[in-house]
Amino acid sequence: MTEIGKHKLSGPLGVLAVLLLEAVLFFAVMAIFLIEGGWVLIAEIVVGVAILILLNRIPGIKTGLKAAFTAHKTIAIIGALVLLLLPPFLLVKSAYWLFVLINAVMFIIACLGLNLQLGSTGMMNLAGAAFMAFGAYTAGLLSLNAGWPSWATLLAGMLVTGLFSIILFIPVLKTKGHYLALVTIAFQFMVVILVENVEFTGGPQGLKNIPYLTFFGYSFNEAINLGFITLHKYANYYYFVLLLAIVVALVCYRIYRSWVGVTVATIRDDEVAARTNGVRINYWKLVIFVLGNCFIGLSGAFFAHLIGFISPPNFVFDRSLVMVSIVILGGMDNVFGIILGSILLITLPEKLRFIQEYRFLIYGLLLIIMLIFKPKGLIPFVPRDYKDLLTKAKSKLTAPAAKNAGGEQNG
Amino acid sequence: MSGFEMIIQQSINGLMLGMMYALVAVGFTLYFGVLDLINFGHGDFFMLGGFMALVMYMLGEVLGLGDNIFMLILMFIGSMLLTAVVAIGTARLAIKPVMKAPMIISLLVTLGLGIAVRESVRLLYPLGANPQFFPTLLPQGDFTIGNVFIRYENLIILAIGILTILVVYYIINRTKMGSAIRAVAQDDEAAKMMGVNFNRTIDMTFLIGAAVAAIAGILFGLYYGRIQFNMGAIMGVIGFSASVIGGLGNVFGAIVGGILFGLMETLAAAALPIGSENKRVFAFLVVILFLIFRPNGILGEKTSERV
């Protein structure tokens, strides 16, 4: 199967297949934003999900496309980058939808962090929104009260969140399963109550007039005039959050593809087995918990600057639930799943405002149905292959040698 | 009012709250014992119980019942039955299919169920998004011992709570249904082999859990005079916390845990200079400390990890 796929898709045909697939994927996602009618949109999503499930069923297609992507890596990357530049142009008439898209990308960052904890290491964290609050309030307070520049507030939002997650250091190591879930829920409620009642966070009124992002004199509050077209000021935020998301996704993907990924997956699946193989469980849980929360905090800090006004209702338990749902529905321990999950779960409720009244009900029911019938998510975890990491000369030597040795034993 | 009397006064308030928490916690502990399941939607059964009682009240008015004891009985029985029916239905449809799934899946399903129940109430009940006034049906008035005020309501609510606990205790320990529940909690495979009807036992577990939560919801309405569709979420967390403090799987522990949680909240608000808004922060902090140092609760047995 693999051989056929590889052969067919390695030439110029392969380049075409790669770019075509990227374009189809991209426009399928953009269609969610561009389509006005609700039922058309639902039809599109049903078809899209059906195609995804079908693709998962046919291993030949998947390996073939995968091979094509590996063969034409540079072209694939350039193609994807070009496509990702387009949304502000496509959504030039609807700033609101660009804003929703920015939100979705922001959630990709947070949920990649959560995925490191929940998906990769199996640590329940139902306090995602609380950690987002740490990032947001840190960035807000530092820029309002201390006048820190944007790059510093973002960085501080990320690091302070990481530091604060050390508060939960002992409970996280000492508890697991339901108990860890309870610890994080209790923490989530505690944080919101405190933020509401402490003075320096502005209490229920929150923080107002948080400055927009400015980097070395370049203000994100200006529209981008390209001569032939004027992009909304949100375009600045879009490109910036996209850059952040790409960096975070790359880091997460590389962690997944390294020994660290294998190690934490073993902790997730069987702690006893991990221990008897010499894995330092506490160390890894701590590293992953802090790192994941750093990403969540970064996302929160960006959020504060994006909307300029934060208050406790932005960070309630429901938000944490949305984040966990994204990880589960997208696909645990799968970077691509998280990306898809964020876009769908953040955008759809906005799009489905025509059933405004019912959207939370539908959301709850959808969650249940998905969990019963497709618990591994839309893009399930796939066992790692190490093709791109194996030095070719050596792996070629290994395979026939193994076969020969096998033949001997059988004979 | 002396310091001691103030503590007594606060303890009475705490006891009221704690009784409701305890009744919610009983459900958590039952589900966990029988199904190894934490039902995060259980708080919404509590809320549903309150709303079902209001529906029954409307029915009673149509039937020409006044604000009297019969109305109260109709509300309790009707609400308990309806809430239990909803609980059993959701358990069959959504919880049973994920019982063997990893814990995180069942956890999220129950969270989803909670959302669904909550939203259904908001959408189906007339003006469901607003707080709903709960009729005053308990005899009003109070008496004092020293400087401590005791309202008749307090005593009645306490009595209903204790009665409920006794009935639950009787059902679990003295009836055939109860022994089936205990058998499944001990070892479901063995219980199945001994001829226990597993599916029925699950239904019964949800029936008891939901009916008791409904009682708590009605008591809450009677005590505070109003209920709201979203009051279940925090109640669920508190109920779960209480059952953990007491020791998950232990019904008596859940009651102790619930009352402790209620006392902790009110006494913390009175005694600590943290303001009444932050009383819950203190209570949750205690829960987290509990999980660290006594993860099996006050009454839970110490279990070593199976290897």
Added chain:
Amino acid sequence: MVENNNILETKGLTIQFGGLVAVDHIDMQIKRNSIMGLIGPNGSGKTTIFNMLTGLYVPTGGDFLFEGESMAKKTATQIARKGIARTFQASRLCLDLSILDNVFIGMHSKQNHWLGSAVFNRKALSAEVTQAHEKALYLLNTFNPELVEKSGRPAGSLAQIDRRRVEICRAMAMEPKLLLLDEPSAGMIPEEIATLMEDIQKIKSESKDITIVIVEHVMAVIKMITEHVFVINFGKKIAEGSYAEVSKDPEVISAYLGKHGAV
């Protein structure tokens, strides 16, 4: 000299669960570079001993020395890093992970997992992966060449017997000095047991420094590959010696062999 010759010594090793003494003052000397057997009726405490030797249970009394070093207070992780590897009665693989990943985790303590190098230093990682990959395939090939072909598939797709083989590969990937095998032949048919015995002897002959302790119910395995056997009953050691010796011991016969009627 005698001290040096024992890789592992237990001294009065004891564990109590509540009131129950599951393992009661066990003294064993495990000779370096040998294959030792640990036998006894079901529930006699063999797996519990393994659980203590690998740090999963903390002994309530006594101690055990690995290469002369006291280990009773050490964690499972520390013990594994000292060079004790094990398999489990019901194999404990990560079923969603690939066979390859399951073997890789055995090499954990020799890998470089600094987060920075995982993210930034792909070249070093690539070299390490290539090397680990080669070693893993070699190990898999030793036990079942088919596993090499299947190495990318989830471990959950394997039959029980192959899972157990992968688990032995994972333990071998640790390059342990002491390997504890907990009923490796459970559920296997006689032909498979025969291959397994060859495999175990192959492990032994291929590594310079490895000691194997095997818990086994199939006496043929014990008879054929072990040079020394400890017999446990009700948590106590009731006999030790070569298989020929213990199988004549009247206490052993009444406690164990008699019951099974097998010699």
